[in-house]
Amino acid sequence: MDLPMKAGVWIRYIVAFASAACGWWISCGMQAGQLQAALRDARFRDPQATLEAVSETLNANRRLRESRPAGFGVEIEGAVQAEFDVWQRQFEKGEMDRFGRLALQGQTGQSFKHQLHDDLLDSAWLEKQLLENATPVTDGEARAWFKQHGESLRIPARYRVAHVFLSRHDPKKPDRTAEIRALHERLTRGEADFGELALNYSEDERSKHRGGDLGWVTATRMPVDFIQAVERLEVGRISGPIETKLGWHLLRVEVHHVSRLPEFEEVRAEIIAALDQQRRTTILAKMAGG
Secondary structure, three states: OOOOOOOOHHHHHHHHHHHHHHHHHHHHOOOHHHHHHHEEEHHOOOOOHHHHHHHHHHHHHHHHHOOOOOOOOOOOOHHHHHHHHHHHHHOOHHHHHHHHHHHHHOOHHHHHHHHHHHHHHHHHHHHHHHHHHOOOOHHHHHHHHHHHHHHHHOOOEEEEEEEEEOOOOOOHHHHHHHHHHHHHHHHHHHOOHHHHHHHHOOOOOOHHOOOOOEEEOOOOOOOOOHHHHOOOOOOEEEOOOOEEEEEEEEEEEEEEEEEEOOOOHHHHHHHHHHHHHHHHHHHHHHHOOO
């Protein structure tokens, strides 16, 4: 069983995905431009979303709507107004901007509120079905998943790194080896400390005022040649001049945490939440498929 550790389909996403931007036209048939708009919205959440998957999600949304009993009702008027207020605040240009956007969607304020009402009613009904049909994930199930798939949760090696950095941005300075060597010599002669060099010479504006501190870095967040240079350094030692694709560096590793597997209790809540999401998604898919 694959655990969906990335953001997946959840109750409001299934119900509101098409509705928030284009739910009003589902029953009228999807035009190419409208489907593309839905695809853009999906890719904001998941860059790997496909047109086929979006189309199926919209159709599933329609089937879910049609399966809600006509007599189902809960008190949601306050929630409807709250969501409508949030929507209104998105338009900095005011009322005319809102009216224009509604007109483009073939809606009025009242019809949009009615749509929100239906969306929230759908959400409440589906949540009720899930509560009745999705059995809670047990601690034993979570432990079994962790035993089988725990390696996928491995915490990578982390390094707290500081640097003095000279960039490649200036075309008049294609090679700054001599500059970085001169700064390194000042360090070795004791003419300046690392923080002073970072403040006065480093071209990394984010770190120069913090003594060159880059914070915690991992192999997944940094270029390969940079992280390889970091991995070769002993904690507390200052490197000699290092050239990477980014530019030229003097590096200092402040702290090194080795890669490790987390203890079960560290990730228990995350595993249970993800398994629960998977279970709910499966039930939603069955409901949508009729």
